[in-house]
Amino acid sequence: xxxxxxxxxxxxxxxxxxxxxxxxxxxxxxxxxxxxxxxxxxxxxxxxxxxxxxxxxxxxxxxxxxxxxxxxxxxxxxxxxxxxxxxxxxxxxxxxxxxxxxxxxxxxxxxxxxxxxxxxxxxxxxxxxxxxxxxxxxxxxxxxxxxxxxxxxxxxxxxxxxxxxxxxxxxxxxxxxxxxxxxxxxxxxxxxxxxxxxxxxxxxxxxxxxxxxxxxxxxxxxxxxxxxx
Amino acid sequence: xxxxxxxxxxxxxxxxxxxxxxxxxxxxxxxxxxxxxxxxxxxxxxxxxxxxxxxxxxxxxxxxxxxxxxxxxxxxxxxxxxxxxxxxxxxxxxxxxxxxxxxxxxxxxxxxxxxxxxxxxxxxxxxxxxxxxxxxxxxxxxxxxxxxxxxxxxxxxxxxxxxxxxxxxxxxxxxxxxxxxxxxxxxxxxxxxxxxxxxxxxxxxxxxxxxxxxxxxxxxxxxxxxxxxxxxxxxxxxxxxx
Numbered sequence: 001x002x003x004x005x006x007x008x009x010x011x012x013x014x015x016x017x018x019x020x021x022x023x024x025x026x027x028x029x030x031x032x033x034x035x036x037x038x039x040x041x042x043x044x045x046x047x048x049x050x051x052x053x054x055x056x057x058x059x060x061x062x063x064x065x066x067x068x069x070x071x072x073x074x075x076x077x078x079x080x081x082x083x084x085x086x087x088x089x090x091x092x093x094x095x096x097x098x099x100x101x102x103x104x105x106x107x108x109x110x111x112x113x114x115x116x117x118x119x120x121x122x123x124x125x126x127x128x129x130x131x132x133x134x135x136x137x138x139x140x141x142x143x144x145x146x147x148x149x150x151x152x153x154x155x156x157x158x159x160x161x162x163x164x165x166x167x168x169x170x171x172x173x174x175x176x177x178x179x180x181x182x183x184x185x186x187x188x189x190x191x192x193x194x195x196x197x198x199x200x201x202x203x204x205x206x207x208x209x210x211x212x213x214x215x216x217x218x219x220x221x222x223x224x225x226x227x228x229x
Numbered sequence: 230x231x232x233x234x235x236x237x238x239x240x241x242x243x244x245x246x247x248x249x250x251x252x253x254x255x256x257x258x259x260x261x262x263x264x265x266x267x268x269x270x271x272x273x274x275x276x277x278x279x280x281x282x283x284x285x286x287x288x289x290x291x292x293x294x295x296x297x298x299x300x301x302x303x304x305x306x307x308x309x310x311x312x313x314x315x316x317x318x319x320x321x322x323x324x325x326x327x328x329x330x331x332x333x334x335x336x337x338x339x340x341x342x343x344x345x346x347x348x349x350x351x352x353x354x355x356x357x358x359x360x361x362x363x364x365x366x367x368x369x370x371x372x373x374x375x376x377x378x379x380x381x382x383x384x385x386x387x388x389x390x391x392x393x394x395x396x397x398x399x400x401x402x403x404x405x406x407x408x409x410x411x412x413x414x415x416x417x418x419x420x421x422x423x424x425x426x427x428x429x430x431x432x433x434x435x436x437x438x439x440x441x442x443x444x445x446x447x448x449x450x451x452x453x454x455x456x457x458x459x460x461x462x463x464x465x466x467x468x469x470x471x
Binding site for chain 1: 344362366373422423424426427428429431432433434437438440441442
Protein backbone atom coordinates (compact mmCIF):
# COMPACT_ATOMS: atom_id res chain seq x y z
CA UNK A 1 0.00 0.00 0.00
CA UNK A 2 1.34 3.45 -0.90
CA UNK A 3 2.18 5.92 1.83
CA UNK A 4 1.61 9.48 0.64
CA UNK A 5 3.10 10.98 3.79
CA UNK A 6 6.08 9.73 5.75
CA UNK A 7 8.18 11.16 8.56
CA UNK A 8 11.56 9.70 9.44
CA UNK A 9 13.43 10.51 12.69
CA UNK A 10 11.61 13.83 12.85
CA UNK A 11 12.61 16.20 15.66
CA UNK A 12 11.86 19.87 16.17
CA UNK A 13 12.42 22.60 18.71
CA UNK A 14 11.59 26.28 18.30
CA UNK A 15 15.07 27.38 19.47
CA UNK A 16 18.54 25.88 19.44
CA UNK A 17 18.67 25.10 23.15
CA UNK A 18 14.92 24.75 23.57
CA UNK A 19 12.95 21.66 24.52
CA UNK A 20 12.25 19.26 21.68
CA UNK A 21 8.53 19.60 20.93
CA UNK A 22 8.78 16.69 18.49
CA UNK A 23 11.36 14.08 19.37
CA UNK A 24 12.47 11.46 16.88
CA UNK A 25 9.09 10.66 15.37
CA UNK A 26 8.66 8.00 12.71
CA UNK A 27 5.31 7.98 10.97
CA UNK A 28 3.79 6.44 7.86
CA UNK A 29 0.26 7.21 6.77
CA UNK A 30 -1.39 4.91 4.26
CA UNK A 31 -3.36 6.12 1.25
CA UNK A 32 -7.06 6.51 2.07
CA UNK A 33 -6.45 6.16 5.79
CA UNK A 34 -7.88 8.37 8.54
CA UNK A 35 -5.18 8.78 11.15
CA UNK A 36 -6.00 10.50 14.43
CA UNK A 37 -3.28 12.06 16.54
CA UNK A 38 -4.42 12.99 20.02
CA UNK A 39 -2.63 14.75 22.81
CA UNK A 40 -3.03 17.18 25.65
CA UNK A 41 -2.86 20.94 25.06
CA UNK A 42 0.75 21.96 24.52
CA UNK A 43 1.87 18.46 23.57
CA UNK A 44 3.02 19.62 20.13
CA UNK A 45 0.08 18.56 17.96
CA UNK A 46 0.00 21.78 15.95
CA UNK A 47 3.80 21.71 15.58
CA UNK A 48 3.50 18.18 14.17
CA UNK A 49 0.86 19.43 11.69
CA UNK A 50 3.20 22.25 10.67
CA UNK A 51 6.07 19.78 10.11
CA UNK A 52 3.92 17.42 8.04
CA UNK A 53 2.51 20.22 5.91
CA UNK A 54 5.82 21.98 5.21
CA UNK A 55 4.85 25.10 7.18
CA UNK A 56 7.93 24.12 9.19
CA UNK A 57 10.59 24.73 7.81
CA UNK A 58 9.22 26.89 4.97
CA UNK A 59 7.35 29.47 7.04
CA UNK A 60 8.36 28.96 10.67
CA UNK A 61 11.94 28.77 11.83
CA UNK A 62 13.40 26.43 14.40
CA UNK A 63 15.69 23.47 14.77
CA UNK A 64 14.37 20.74 12.49
CA UNK A 65 16.03 17.39 11.93
CA UNK A 66 14.85 14.25 10.21
CA UNK A 67 12.83 14.03 7.03
CA UNK A 68 9.25 14.37 5.84
CA UNK A 69 8.28 12.95 2.46
CA UNK A 70 5.16 13.76 0.46
CA UNK A 71 4.65 11.10 -2.20
CA UNK A 72 8.32 10.18 -1.79
CA UNK A 73 9.37 13.76 -2.42
CA UNK A 74 11.49 15.40 0.28
CA UNK A 75 9.36 18.25 1.70
CA UNK A 76 12.38 20.55 2.20
CA UNK A 77 12.99 20.46 -1.54
CA UNK A 78 9.41 21.44 -2.37
CA UNK A 79 8.11 25.01 -2.22
CA UNK A 80 4.86 26.04 -0.52
CA UNK A 81 2.76 26.23 -3.73
CA UNK A 82 3.90 22.70 -4.67
CA UNK A 83 3.03 21.45 -1.19
CA UNK A 84 -0.35 23.23 -1.27
CA UNK A 85 -1.49 21.10 -4.19
CA UNK A 86 -0.54 17.90 -2.35
CA UNK A 87 -1.33 18.71 1.29
CA UNK A 88 -4.33 20.76 2.39
CA UNK A 89 -4.41 22.07 5.92
CA UNK A 90 -7.51 23.22 7.78
CA UNK A 91 -6.74 25.13 10.97
CA UNK A 92 -8.62 25.57 14.20
CA UNK A 93 -9.81 29.13 13.73
CA UNK A 94 -12.01 29.66 10.64
CA UNK A 95 -11.80 33.44 11.07
CA UNK A 96 -8.16 33.54 9.98
CA UNK A 97 -8.76 31.21 7.02
CA UNK A 98 -11.48 33.21 5.33
CA UNK A 99 -10.26 36.25 3.42
CA UNK A 100 -13.26 37.34 1.38
CA UNK A 101 -16.82 38.34 2.27
CA UNK A 102 -18.42 36.01 -0.31
CA UNK A 103 -18.20 32.20 -0.34
CA UNK A 104 -17.58 31.95 -4.10
CA UNK A 105 -14.65 34.41 -3.98
CA UNK A 106 -13.18 32.51 -1.05
CA UNK A 107 -13.27 29.22 -2.91
CA UNK A 108 -11.79 30.73 -6.06
CA UNK A 109 -8.79 32.20 -4.21
CA UNK A 110 -6.60 29.04 -4.14
CA UNK A 111 -7.13 27.96 -7.78
CA UNK A 112 -6.58 31.56 -8.92
CA UNK A 113 -3.19 31.49 -7.18
CA UNK A 114 -2.38 28.29 -9.07
CA UNK A 115 -3.28 29.97 -12.39
CA UNK A 116 -6.14 27.54 -13.08
CA UNK A 117 -8.39 28.59 -15.98
CA UNK A 118 -11.70 30.33 -15.17
CA UNK A 119 -13.90 27.47 -16.40
CA UNK A 120 -11.91 24.98 -14.33
CA UNK A 121 -12.17 27.22 -11.23
CA UNK A 122 -15.96 27.29 -11.62
CA UNK A 123 -16.00 23.50 -11.86
CA UNK A 124 -13.80 23.09 -8.78
CA UNK A 125 -16.04 25.44 -6.77
CA UNK A 126 -19.10 23.45 -7.81
CA UNK A 127 -17.46 20.13 -6.90
CA UNK A 128 -16.25 21.31 -3.49
CA UNK A 129 -19.61 22.81 -2.54
CA UNK A 130 -21.48 19.76 -3.80
CA UNK A 131 -19.28 17.44 -1.69
CA UNK A 132 -20.11 19.49 1.39
CA UNK A 133 -23.75 19.81 0.36
CA UNK A 134 -23.45 23.59 0.50
CA UNK A 135 -24.31 24.57 -3.07
CA UNK A 136 -26.94 26.98 -1.79
CA UNK A 137 -24.28 28.95 0.10
CA UNK A 138 -22.24 29.82 -3.01
CA UNK A 139 -23.28 33.48 -3.11
CA UNK A 140 -23.73 33.92 0.65
CA UNK A 141 -21.74 36.33 2.74
CA UNK A 142 -19.18 34.50 4.88
CA UNK A 143 -19.94 36.73 7.89
CA UNK A 144 -23.51 35.37 7.92
CA UNK A 145 -22.38 31.74 8.30
CA UNK A 146 -22.28 29.86 11.59
CA UNK A 147 -18.96 28.70 13.09
CA UNK A 148 -19.45 25.19 11.69
CA UNK A 149 -20.39 26.48 8.25
CA UNK A 150 -17.36 28.78 8.24
CA UNK A 151 -15.14 25.81 9.04
CA UNK A 152 -16.76 23.85 6.20
CA UNK A 153 -16.10 26.74 3.83
CA UNK A 154 -12.47 26.82 5.01
CA UNK A 155 -12.36 23.10 4.16
CA UNK A 156 -14.05 23.66 0.79
CA UNK A 157 -11.52 26.35 -0.06
CA UNK A 158 -8.72 23.85 0.65
CA UNK A 159 -10.50 21.18 -1.43
CA UNK A 160 -10.53 23.45 -4.48
CA UNK A 161 -6.74 22.99 -4.53
CA UNK A 162 -7.41 19.24 -4.97
CA UNK A 163 -4.91 17.98 -2.37
CA UNK A 164 -4.64 14.22 -1.85
CA UNK A 165 -3.65 14.59 1.80
CA UNK A 166 -5.71 16.59 4.27
CA UNK A 167 -4.55 17.68 7.71
CA UNK A 168 -7.18 18.87 10.17
CA UNK A 169 -5.71 20.75 13.11
CA UNK A 170 -8.39 20.64 15.84
CA UNK A 171 -10.99 21.80 13.34
CA UNK A 172 -13.86 20.84 15.65
CA UNK A 173 -12.59 22.84 18.62
CA UNK A 174 -14.78 25.89 18.11
CA UNK A 175 -17.97 24.40 16.74
CA UNK A 176 -21.19 22.91 18.06
CA UNK A 177 -22.30 19.26 17.99
CA UNK A 178 -24.17 19.61 14.70
CA UNK A 179 -21.16 21.20 13.03
CA UNK A 180 -18.88 18.47 14.41
CA UNK A 181 -21.09 15.76 12.95
CA UNK A 182 -21.12 17.51 9.57
CA UNK A 183 -17.32 17.63 9.54
CA UNK A 184 -17.02 13.96 10.56
CA UNK A 185 -19.40 12.97 7.74
CA UNK A 186 -17.29 14.93 5.27
CA UNK A 187 -14.08 13.29 6.51
CA UNK A 188 -15.64 9.84 5.93
CA UNK A 189 -16.72 10.98 2.45
CA UNK A 190 -13.18 12.21 1.73
CA UNK A 191 -11.79 8.82 2.75
CA UNK A 192 -14.21 7.16 0.31
CA UNK A 193 -12.78 9.40 -2.40
CA UNK A 194 -9.32 8.06 -1.61
CA UNK A 195 -8.02 11.06 0.32
CA UNK A 196 -5.56 10.51 3.15
CA UNK A 197 -6.62 12.30 6.30
CA UNK A 198 -4.66 13.21 9.41
CA UNK A 199 -6.84 14.63 12.15
CA UNK A 200 -5.21 16.17 15.17
CA UNK A 201 -7.51 16.39 18.18
CA UNK A 202 -7.53 16.81 21.93
CA UNK A 203 -11.19 15.85 22.25
CA UNK A 204 -11.46 12.06 22.20
CA UNK A 205 -15.15 12.18 21.19
CA UNK A 206 -14.11 13.46 17.78
CA UNK A 207 -11.83 10.60 16.77
CA UNK A 208 -14.22 7.64 16.59
CA UNK A 209 -14.13 7.83 12.78
CA UNK A 210 -10.35 7.26 12.66
CA UNK A 211 -8.86 4.01 11.31
CA UNK A 212 -5.77 4.39 13.48
CA UNK A 213 -5.20 6.42 16.65
CA UNK A 214 -1.89 7.66 17.98
CA UNK A 215 -1.08 9.75 21.02
CA UNK A 216 1.55 12.49 21.07
CA UNK A 217 3.23 12.62 24.44
CA UNK A 218 6.62 13.98 25.53
CA UNK A 219 7.44 14.61 21.89
CA UNK A 220 6.92 10.97 20.83
CA UNK A 221 4.11 9.13 19.08
CA UNK A 222 2.63 5.97 20.57
CA UNK A 223 -0.40 3.84 19.91
CA UNK A 224 -3.43 5.39 21.63
CA UNK A 225 -4.86 3.11 24.29
CA UNK A 226 -7.76 5.13 25.59
CA UNK A 227 -6.05 7.71 27.78
CA UNK A 228 -4.06 10.86 27.12
CA UNK A 229 -2.09 10.56 30.37
CA UNK B 230 -28.02 50.18 -12.56
CA UNK B 231 -25.02 47.92 -11.88
CA UNK B 232 -21.81 49.84 -12.39
CA UNK B 233 -18.24 48.61 -12.66
CA UNK B 234 -16.30 49.27 -9.43
CA UNK B 235 -13.76 51.24 -11.46
CA UNK B 236 -16.50 53.69 -12.49
CA UNK B 237 -17.42 54.09 -8.84
CA UNK B 238 -13.76 54.60 -7.94
CA UNK B 239 -13.50 57.38 -10.55
CA UNK B 240 -16.63 59.02 -9.08
CA UNK B 241 -15.26 58.81 -5.53
CA UNK B 242 -11.89 60.08 -6.68
CA UNK B 243 -13.52 63.02 -8.53
CA UNK B 244 -15.64 64.08 -5.57
CA UNK B 245 -12.79 63.66 -3.08
CA UNK B 246 -10.44 65.66 -5.33
CA UNK B 247 -12.95 68.49 -5.38
CA UNK B 248 -13.36 68.29 -1.61
CA UNK B 249 -9.60 68.62 -1.14
CA UNK B 250 -8.85 71.35 -3.70
CA UNK B 251 -11.92 73.60 -3.53
CA UNK B 252 -11.76 76.21 -0.75
CA UNK B 253 -15.10 77.89 -1.34
CA UNK B 254 -18.07 77.25 0.92
CA UNK B 255 -20.69 77.54 -1.83
CA UNK B 256 -18.85 75.25 -4.25
CA UNK B 257 -18.16 72.76 -1.46
CA UNK B 258 -21.88 72.78 -0.58
CA UNK B 259 -22.70 72.04 -4.24
CA UNK B 260 -20.18 69.15 -4.23
CA UNK B 261 -21.74 67.82 -1.00
CA UNK B 262 -25.25 67.96 -2.47
CA UNK B 263 -24.03 66.12 -5.58
CA UNK B 264 -22.32 63.50 -3.36
CA UNK B 265 -25.58 62.95 -1.46
CA UNK B 266 -27.57 62.65 -4.72
CA UNK B 267 -25.08 60.19 -6.23
CA UNK B 268 -24.86 58.15 -3.03
CA UNK B 269 -28.66 58.09 -2.83
CA UNK B 270 -28.77 56.90 -6.43
CA UNK B 271 -26.83 53.81 -5.30
CA UNK B 272 -29.54 53.29 -2.64
CA UNK B 273 -27.09 53.84 0.16
CA UNK B 274 -28.65 53.27 3.54
CA UNK B 275 -27.93 56.30 5.73
CA UNK B 276 -27.88 54.31 8.95
CA UNK B 277 -24.09 54.58 8.94
CA UNK B 278 -24.44 58.29 9.83
CA UNK B 279 -26.06 57.23 13.09
CA UNK B 280 -23.20 54.81 13.76
CA UNK B 281 -20.67 57.52 12.89
CA UNK B 282 -22.27 60.14 15.12
CA UNK B 283 -19.30 60.21 17.51
CA UNK B 284 -17.03 60.85 14.55
CA UNK B 285 -19.32 63.63 13.32
CA UNK B 286 -19.20 65.21 16.80
CA UNK B 287 -15.41 65.01 16.59
CA UNK B 288 -15.60 66.78 13.24
CA UNK B 289 -17.68 69.56 14.75
CA UNK B 290 -15.10 69.83 17.56
CA UNK B 291 -12.24 70.05 15.05
CA UNK B 292 -14.15 72.68 13.09
CA UNK B 293 -14.68 74.69 16.28
CA UNK B 294 -10.96 74.49 17.15
CA UNK B 295 -10.13 75.52 13.60
CA UNK B 296 -12.32 78.59 13.99
CA UNK B 297 -10.60 79.51 17.30
CA UNK B 298 -7.05 79.13 16.03
CA UNK B 299 -7.50 80.87 12.69
CA UNK B 300 -9.52 83.98 13.51
CA UNK B 301 -10.30 86.43 10.70
CA UNK B 302 -13.08 88.87 9.85
CA UNK B 303 -15.54 90.14 12.41
CA UNK B 304 -15.61 88.87 15.98
CA UNK B 305 -18.81 86.94 16.68
CA UNK B 306 -18.09 85.71 20.18
CA UNK B 307 -15.30 86.22 22.69
CA UNK B 308 -14.53 86.32 26.41
CA UNK B 309 -12.85 89.61 27.37
CA UNK B 310 -9.77 89.91 25.07
CA UNK B 311 -9.87 86.27 24.01
CA UNK B 312 -11.61 85.78 20.66
CA UNK B 313 -13.48 82.51 20.36
CA UNK B 314 -15.46 82.83 17.16
CA UNK B 315 -14.98 85.00 14.10
CA UNK B 316 -16.80 85.08 10.76
CA UNK B 317 -13.65 83.89 8.93
CA UNK B 318 -12.96 81.16 11.53
CA UNK B 319 -16.56 79.98 11.38
CA UNK B 320 -16.42 79.80 7.56
CA UNK B 321 -13.20 77.71 7.79
CA UNK B 322 -14.82 75.40 10.34
CA UNK B 323 -17.85 74.91 8.11
CA UNK B 324 -15.58 74.13 5.16
CA UNK B 325 -13.76 71.46 7.22
CA UNK B 326 -17.11 69.82 8.01
CA UNK B 327 -18.28 70.03 4.39
CA UNK B 328 -14.98 68.61 3.13
CA UNK B 329 -15.05 65.64 5.49
CA UNK B 330 -18.73 64.95 4.76
CA UNK B 331 -18.04 64.91 1.01
CA UNK B 332 -15.21 62.41 1.54
CA UNK B 333 -17.29 60.17 3.84
CA UNK B 334 -20.47 60.28 1.75
CA UNK B 335 -18.66 59.81 -1.57
CA UNK B 336 -16.83 56.78 -0.12
CA UNK B 337 -20.22 55.14 0.54
CA UNK B 338 -20.70 54.93 -3.24
CA UNK B 339 -18.29 51.95 -3.13
CA UNK B 340 -20.42 50.08 -0.60
CA UNK B 341 -22.44 48.22 -3.22
CA UNK B 342 -19.34 46.63 -4.77
CA UNK B 343 -17.80 43.56 -3.16
CA UNK B 344 -14.16 43.82 -2.05
CA UNK B 345 -13.27 41.11 -4.59
CA UNK B 346 -14.74 43.23 -7.40
CA UNK B 347 -12.84 46.28 -6.19
CA UNK B 348 -9.61 44.26 -6.08
CA UNK B 349 -10.31 43.01 -9.59
CA UNK B 350 -10.97 46.56 -10.79
CA UNK B 351 -7.64 47.69 -9.35
CA UNK B 352 -5.82 44.71 -10.88
CA UNK B 353 -7.29 45.50 -14.30
CA UNK B 354 -5.91 49.00 -13.71
CA UNK B 355 -2.50 47.34 -13.28
CA UNK B 356 -2.32 47.81 -9.50
CA UNK B 357 -0.24 44.85 -8.16
CA UNK B 358 -2.54 42.13 -6.80
CA UNK B 359 -0.64 41.86 -3.50
CA UNK B 360 -1.24 45.54 -2.70
CA UNK B 361 -4.92 45.50 -3.68
CA UNK B 362 -5.50 42.26 -1.74
CA UNK B 363 -3.65 43.42 1.38
CA UNK B 364 -5.65 46.67 1.49
CA UNK B 365 -8.91 44.71 1.24
CA UNK B 366 -7.72 42.26 3.92
CA UNK B 367 -6.75 45.09 6.25
CA UNK B 368 -10.21 46.67 5.87
CA UNK B 369 -11.88 43.32 6.54
CA UNK B 370 -9.95 42.82 9.76
CA UNK B 371 -10.51 46.28 11.27
CA UNK B 372 -13.82 45.30 12.98
CA UNK B 373 -12.25 42.07 14.30
CA UNK B 374 -9.37 44.01 15.81
CA UNK B 375 -11.84 46.50 17.26
CA UNK B 376 -13.62 43.59 18.90
CA UNK B 377 -10.32 42.33 20.32
CA UNK B 378 -9.65 45.74 21.91
CA UNK B 379 -13.20 45.79 23.31
CA UNK B 380 -12.69 42.30 24.81
CA UNK B 381 -9.45 43.38 26.51
CA UNK B 382 -11.25 46.45 27.86
CA UNK B 383 -14.12 44.31 29.20
CA UNK B 384 -11.61 41.89 30.78
CA UNK B 385 -10.02 44.80 32.66
CA UNK B 386 -13.42 46.03 33.85
CA UNK B 387 -14.36 42.51 34.99
CA UNK B 388 -11.41 42.62 37.37
CA UNK B 389 -13.21 45.30 39.30
CA UNK B 390 -11.83 48.48 37.76
CA UNK B 391 -14.47 51.16 37.24
CA UNK B 392 -12.96 53.16 34.43
CA UNK B 393 -15.51 55.99 34.66
CA UNK B 394 -14.52 56.76 38.24
CA UNK B 395 -10.79 56.99 37.55
CA UNK B 396 -8.83 60.18 37.03
CA UNK B 397 -7.51 60.87 33.54
CA UNK B 398 -3.92 59.84 34.39
CA UNK B 399 -5.05 56.57 35.99
CA UNK B 400 -7.35 55.94 33.06
CA UNK B 401 -4.43 56.24 30.63
CA UNK B 402 -2.48 53.80 32.78
CA UNK B 403 -5.34 51.29 32.50
CA UNK B 404 -5.43 51.79 28.73
CA UNK B 405 -1.69 51.04 28.63
CA UNK B 406 -2.42 47.64 30.24
CA UNK B 407 -4.67 46.85 27.28
CA UNK B 408 -1.94 47.58 24.80
CA UNK B 409 0.14 44.42 25.25
CA UNK B 410 -2.66 41.81 25.03
CA UNK B 411 -4.20 43.56 22.04
CA UNK B 412 -0.83 43.86 20.31
CA UNK B 413 0.08 40.23 20.97
CA UNK B 414 -3.41 39.19 19.74
CA UNK B 415 -2.88 41.17 16.54
CA UNK B 416 0.55 39.62 15.93
CA UNK B 417 -0.81 36.13 16.60
CA UNK B 418 -3.74 36.67 14.24
CA UNK B 419 -1.46 38.09 11.55
CA UNK B 420 0.78 35.03 11.86
CA UNK B 421 -2.20 32.65 11.55
CA UNK B 422 -3.47 34.61 8.58
CA UNK B 423 -0.16 34.55 6.73
CA UNK B 424 0.15 30.80 7.38
CA UNK B 425 -3.32 30.20 5.93
CA UNK B 426 -2.47 32.36 2.92
CA UNK B 427 0.74 30.48 2.19
CA UNK B 428 -1.03 27.13 2.68
CA UNK B 429 -3.45 28.22 -0.07
CA UNK B 430 -0.61 28.90 -2.53
CA UNK B 431 -0.64 32.69 -2.22
CA UNK B 432 1.95 34.21 -4.61
CA UNK B 433 2.63 30.79 -6.11
CA UNK B 434 3.48 32.40 -9.43
CA UNK B 435 4.20 35.99 -10.52
CA UNK B 436 0.84 36.02 -12.34
CA UNK B 437 -2.52 34.61 -11.31
CA UNK B 438 -5.80 33.97 -13.04
CA UNK B 439 -9.05 35.54 -12.00
CA UNK B 440 -12.43 33.90 -11.68
CA UNK B 441 -14.29 37.16 -11.98
CA UNK B 442 -13.76 39.40 -14.97
CA UNK B 443 -14.89 43.00 -15.23
CA UNK B 444 -15.91 44.69 -18.43
CA UNK B 445 -16.73 48.36 -18.81
CA UNK B 446 -20.15 48.98 -20.36
CA UNK B 447 -21.19 52.06 -22.35
CA UNK B 448 -22.84 53.44 -19.21
CA UNK B 449 -19.60 53.00 -17.28
CA UNK B 450 -17.60 54.89 -19.87
CA UNK B 451 -20.25 57.62 -20.03
CA UNK B 452 -20.37 58.09 -16.27
CA UNK B 453 -16.58 57.99 -15.96
CA UNK B 454 -16.21 60.67 -18.64
CA UNK B 455 -18.97 62.78 -17.07
CA UNK B 456 -17.25 62.56 -13.65
CA UNK B 457 -13.92 63.67 -15.06
CA UNK B 458 -15.49 66.52 -17.09
CA UNK B 459 -17.51 67.63 -14.05
CA UNK B 460 -14.40 67.67 -11.83
CA UNK B 461 -12.35 69.67 -14.33
CA UNK B 462 -15.26 72.11 -14.86
CA UNK B 463 -15.71 72.66 -11.11
CA UNK B 464 -11.98 73.24 -10.65
CA UNK B 465 -11.94 75.73 -13.55
CA UNK B 466 -14.97 77.59 -12.09
CA UNK B 467 -13.25 77.66 -8.71
CA UNK B 468 -10.01 79.05 -10.19
CA UNK B 469 -11.92 81.69 -12.20
CA UNK B 470 -13.92 82.75 -9.11
CA UNK B 471 -10.81 83.25 -6.98
